[in-house]
Amino acid sequence: MREIHYTTMNDLKNIPIEDIKIPRGRHKIFIGMSPGVGKTYKMLEEGYRLRQEGIDVVVGLLETHGRKETAEKSIGLEIIARKEITFSSVTLTEMDTDAIIARQPSLALIDELAHTNIPGSLREKRYQDVELILSAGIDVFSTVNIQHLESLNDLVAKITGIVVRERIPNHLLDEADEVVVVDVTPETLEERLKDGKIYPSENIDRSLGNFFQRRHLVALRELALREIADNVEEEVFAQEEGYNNPSLSCGIRERVLVCISTYQNALQLIRRGARIASYMHAPLYGLFVEDPEHFLSREDTLHIETCKKLLKDFNGEFIRVGDHNKAKAIAEKAQQYRITQIVIGESRQSRWKILLRGSLTQRILKSLKDIDIHIIATGKQP
Numbered sequence: 609m610r611e612i613h614y615t616t617m618n619d620l621k622n623i624p625i626e627d628i629k630i631p632r633g634r635h636k637i638f639i640g641m642s643p644g645v646g647k648t649y650k651m652l653e654e655g656y657r658l659r660q661e662g663i664d665v666v667v668g669l670l671e672t673h674g675r676k677e678t679a680e681k682s683i684g685l686e687i688i689a690r691k692e693i694t695f696s697s698v699t700l701t702e703m704d705t706d707a708i709i710a711r712q713p714s715l716a717l718i719d720e721l722a723h724t725n726i727p728g729s730l731r732e733k734r735y736q737d738v739e740l741i742l743s744a745g746i747d748v749f750s751t752v753n754i755q756h757l758e759s760l761n762d763l764v765a766k767i768t769g770i771v772v773r774e775r776i777p778n779h780l781l782d783e784a785d786e787v788v789v790v791d792v793t794p795e796t797l798e799e800r801l802k803d804g805k806i807y808p809s810e811n812i813d814r815s816l817g818n819f820f821q822r823r824h825l826v827a828l829r830e831l832a833l834r835e836i837a838d839n840v841e842e843e844v845f846a847q848e849e850g851y852n853n854p855s856l857s858c859g860i861r862e863r864v865l866v867c868i869s870t871y872q873n874a875l876q877l878i879r880r881g882a883r884i885a886s887y888m889h890a891p892l893y894g895l896f897v898e899d900p901e902h903f904l905s906r907e908d909t910l911h912i913e914t915c916k917k918l919l920k921d922f923n924g925e926f927i928r929v930g931d932h933n934k935a936k937a938i939a940e941k942a943q944q945y946r947i948t949q950i951v952i953g954e955s956r957q958s959r960w961k962i963l964l965r966g967s968l969t970q971r972i973l974k975s976l977k978d979i980d981i982h983i984i985a986t987g988k989q990p
Contacts, residue, residue, distance in 0.1 A: 630745035634785040635738070637721065638751045641828040642819070644797055644806035647751040647790045648672070648719055652681040655717045655749060659685060668716040668741070668748075669703040669734070675805060685717070693726050700726050705737040708746070715747045722756035722774040735776050752776060754832040767827045768819055781835075789832060794825035834861065834889065862890035865942055866924075867952040868915050869896070870908040873984075874953070875918060880984055881951040882922040892924035893945055897937045900930045935971035942976055950981045 638647040648671070659665040667687040672679045688708050690701035702725055708716050718741075723734040731737055738748050755764040758775045765771045781787060792800075800806050801820055866881035868874045878894060885892040896912055898904070904912070916926045927945075931937035942950060950972065973981065 630743075633742040633745050633747040635742055635747070635780075635783070636749045636786040636788065637781065637784045638749065638788050638790050639754060639781075639832065640751075640790040641754055641832040642797065642825060643673075643753065644800050645790050645792050647753075649678050649681055650788070650790050651717055651719070651749045651751055652678070652685070655715065656681070656685060658715060664714040666708065666711060666713040666716055668705075668708045668718040669720070670717070671719045673806075674808065677805070686713075688716075693728055695726050695728050702726050702729055703734065703737060705731075705740055708741055709744045712744075713746060715749065716741055718748055718750045721750040721752040721780070722776045724774050733776070735780055754828060754835060757781065757835070760831065760835070763831070764828070767831075768824045770819060791829065791833065794822055794829060797825055798822070830889070862888040862948045863946055864888070864890050864892050864949045864951065865938075865945065865947040866892070866894045866919075867897075867938060867950065868894050868912070869953065870904070870911055871953065872911070874911070874915050877951050877953055877984055878915060878918050878922070878924075880982070882924065884949060884951065884982065885922070885924075888949070890949070892919070892922055893927055893941075893947070894919040894924055895927045895929070895938060895941050897934045898928065898930045899932060901932070935975060938972055939975035942972075942979060948979060950976075950979055952981060952983055954983055954985050 638651050640647045652667075652670075655665045655667070665685060667682060667685050669690070670678075670682055670687065672682075688704055688711060691704040691707070692699050692701055694700075703718065718734070718738055721735050721738060725732055725734060725737075731740070735750075738750055741748055754760065755768075755772045756775050757778055759778050761772060761775055797806075798820065862885075864881050864885040866874075866877050868877070881894070882892055884890075894915065896915070912928075919926050927941060929937050929941065938950070941947075952972070
């Protein structure tokens with residue numbers, strides 16, 4: 609991730625207007641599993657520290673939700689006044705994006721990135737306002753909860769039974785210069801809720817019975833940590849060195865590959881691989897390496913189709929390649945897909961062949977490092 613640094617428009621005062629190209633501001637996102645974990649508090653804390661170091665920091669938009677500790681943390685920071693918008697004869701307030709840009713601070717602190725603006729605003733979503741502020745060369749710290757990510761919407765609804773209406777596109781997270789996970793345990797969050805530090809006392813019981821159920825918090829916490837781990841891994845892998853040598857993948861997230869053959873025990877291997885993937889919350893892949901000079905019989909073809917269908921039933925991805933060298937093909941695909949766990953059946957070669965050439969597993973091990981291999985004993989089909 610790029611290092612965040614701060615500049616002001618004063619640095620450009622001696623440059624002719626036509627030659628000025630304002631660099632895009634840096635974006636740092638504070639993300640958490642739910643309301644109340646301390647995202648806004650952490651953002652204000654870092655903003656105040658930077659102000660003490662001489663950085664020009666303003667609060668572009670702050671939502672305290674009546675939380676005393678959060679409000680106190682903003683003391684000493686300049687707050688840009690909100691603008692008033694009249695909608696349906698009611699006057700409401702929104703972030704004044706134009707005032708922030710006109711003020712030209714080095715850094716703007718902006719709460720609730722997924723917020724939907726009042727009808728009649730110039731832009732529908734707050735993240736669009738943030739994009740405009742960034743394009744003006746102003747750095748932004750913002751906050752968001754994991755359930756507001758567009759790609760996780762269906763999964764969050766399945767976990768909590770609640771459809772989140774306010775969402776942000778995933779590219780905001782991908783393009784951010786830094787993403788900070790603000791994490792607390794579900795137990796700590798429940799204590800904060802019961803102490804009235806998140807919502808007013810009259811809403812506590814209802815919250816504990818709905819969104820803040822322990823099982824919901826555990827699942828959302830895991831989702832937040834896993835999403836950011838994936839984000840970090842993709843960034844590391846996207847570096848030039850990672851593309852030139854896929855084996856350098858940092859393997860933050862587990863990925864399971866099942867080696868499929870024409871032997872009937874392949875179905876057993878897929879089931880075992882699916883169980884391992886389920887335990888690890890990992891993607892599942894199945895690889896069939898076909899000898900280009902060996903034509904599959906009708907029975908073998910039907911068997912491979914059955915394996916493909918079973919893999920699909922487990923939400924796995926089927927991969928088929930042609931290669932004389934099975935060990936080489938498996939190693940290459942394992943590197944390409946950043947596999948961390950390989951499931952393979954025990955060798956059916958004779959002892960003499962294993963002594964002369966080595967087993968398929970031994971040859972794979974020579975090609976790969978830092979990958980666990982599960983050798984499953986062949987037996988009768990369950």
